[in-house]
Amino acid sequence: MRILHTADLHLGRAFNNMSLEDDHRAILDQILECIILQRVDVLVIAGDIFDRAVPPASAVRQFNTFLTQVANQTNAAVVMIAGNHDSGDRIGSMAIMTDTNRALIRGPLNVEEAPLIVNDSHGPVAISALPFSHEYAARECFGNESINTPEDVVTAQITSARRHLPDGARWVVVAHAFVAGAKGSEGERPLARVGGLETVRPEVFDGAHYVALGHLHRPQSIRTEHIRYAGAPLAFGFDEAGEPKSMALVDLWPDGTTTISTIPFVPPRTIRIVRGKLADLVLAEPSSDFIKVILTDEKPLIDPMKRLREVFSNACGLIYARDEQISTVNATLPPLARINDPIQVVGDFLEHVRNERLADAELALVDSAFDDLQKLEDRA
Incomplete structure (x- = not known):
């Protein structure tokens, strides 16, 4: 089965107050062309379809035109999720009266994470689409007050998704998260509360044959090739100058192994x-x-x-x-926003002293210590 993995379109975004509408149109045309030429079976868009919860009408029309072209000009199924920039309700509304055999569109959380089942000559492929959610919404959805971090949210989604997997199916997970070990850029909005632990351990996705990630704007794999960020198709900051942008073409083989190739984007302006x-x-x-x-x-x-x-x-x-x-x-001095983030201050200090960042286990320990201090302060 052939999957085209994309993410982080950020339709409606501007660059230094300059419209990117024409640039996005060119990118959407290249995605459509790739689906046709590469005979893609499933198109994945792993969140941040729009740049904000209430996108401009032109961005909505642009995306609707694109989906109509995919539906009419290809046989590809479509799987897409809301990211942290999207309105979950807006994305979820696109699922109303869609062909559920060909599309899985997930906006708000659902306690039952049922996959899209796509069959090829070697059997079923189950695609679980896990939209982004803040912790408070996940606590309410899953009835679990112990959900306190982005990893807790994804773990609850994965646990639900596993219950719906058909026996013997190959499994693809689509998620929007910051997976530990990945490299971010200036353009991403934090996913956790101030001082909170933002990252999700790769082990959370154990058992999945491919993990199609969104949120980080650089194309990259995490530890193993099958856990991957497609990256944003356009650069949104000068820290990304000169970095290649691409979509991931994933061949999922009968034994669950994958072969991944990248298809470069050619934006009209770099x-x-x-x-x-x-x-x-x-x-x-x-x-x-x-x-x-x-x-x-x-x-x-x-x-x-x-x-x-x-x-x-x-x-x-x-x-x-x-x-x-x-x-x-000046860049070596902590900006005011970071001074108010004690976890970041501790991390910066230790990186300066020992020339390496806090490990995930150390971050969790520091985070726990500050939580304990906050609870003592609240009782005082």
């Missing part, structure tokens, strides 16, 4: 950082890419951005090279 003297940069080839400029001129120049935008129409950041060192020093 994110780049250029460096040099103003006199040289204004002679460069004109570009509509999103550009951050690092000027190496020693003296300040009068309105250099105006001249740069004559060449780089979407230039949206400028810094002098001489100021980079100051920025680097």
Whole structure:
């Protein structure tokens, strides 16, 4: 069975107040083309379909047009879940009156995590779609007051999903989470409360033949190839400049093993950082890419951005090279938002002292200690 794994479309998002609607249209066209050319059996969208809970009408129309094309021009089944940027109710409403033999669309939590069953010549494949949920909603759904972390939420979903697996079926899990060992970027919104433990251990997904993840924007596998983030199709920050974007084409074999290949996205505009003297940069080839400029001129120049935008129409950041060192020093100081996060402060301090981050077990211990202190303070 052939699965196309995508995630984190973030339709409706802008880059530095510049619309990405045309960029997203090109990306959706490339996904549709891949489904057709690669004869994909199942399209997976692992959350963050939209960039916010109430997306602009143009983004909703754009996605509806895309789904209509998938339905009319291909035979692929569709599995998609709400991410932390989405409204679960909005995504869930798309499931009303859909063909349940061909689509599994999950918005709000459900105590019964029934999979979509897709058959090929080698038997059934069960696809469990686990939408993102905050802890308070999961406690209510599963009737379990001990759910306190994102891992507790996913564990409850996985436990329910296992009960619905047909005997002998290959199992695919779709989830939206921060799995321990993965590398994040500037564009992701935290999934846990301030000071809480955000990550989910990979062992939670034991038994699944492929885990299609969303939330992190860099394409990457976690420990083993079968636990994978598709990544976002577009870069949303200059920390992602130059990083390849792709969708994952997954061949699921009769014995449950997988072969994964990546299909590169070709966005109409990329994110780049250029460096040099103003006199040289204004002679460069004109570009509509999103550009951050690092000027190496020693003296300040009068309105250099105006001249740069004559060449780089979407230039949206400028810094002098001489100021980079100051920025680097300032970056080592904890910003105010992080000072209010004691877990982050402890982690930063230990990384500075021993040159490595807190391990998951250490994070859990520190988190537990701060919870105990908070309870003592509440009683006082």
